[in-house]
Amino acid sequence: xxxxxxxxxxxxxxxxxxxxxxxxxxxxxxxxxxxxxxxxxxxxxxxxxxxxxxxxxxxxxxxxxxxxxxx
Numbered sequence: 001x002x003x004x005x006x007x008x009x010x011x012x013x014x015x016x017x018x019x020x021x022x023x024x025x026x027x028x029x030x031x032x033x034x035x036x037x038x039x040x041x042x043x044x045x046x047x048x049x050x051x052x053x054x055x056x057x058x059x060x061x062x063x064x065x066x067x068x069x070x071x
Contacts, residue, residue, distance in 0.1 A: 002053045004028075005065055011043040020049055020062075030059040038063040 004022055011018035016032035028051060035043075038061050043049065052061035 001055075001060070003050055004053070005048065005050050008043045008045050008047045008049055011045065013042060018043060020051060020059075028059060030062050034059045034062050037061045040064065 006020040006022040006028065009019045009021045009027060016035040017030065018035070019027050019029045021027055030051065034051075040062065043062075048065040050063050050065050051059050052063075054060045
């Protein structure tokens with residue numbers, strides 16, 4: 001599995017599908033299963049997320065990026 005970060009470009013609340021714009025400019029779609037795997041209830045455009053991709057490159061998990069304090 002590989003992990004990448006990006007910004008939510010589109011999200012459809014009725015289908016739980018959307019796409020994320022990666023830092024390199026790539027637009028990566030995700031499906032309802034990847035959204036559900038992250039335990040999320042809603043996403044909004046502009047929100048920062050982390051994507052996990054399986055061996056085939058398909059997005060398998062979408063989670064919100066959180067920041068932790070060091071110290």
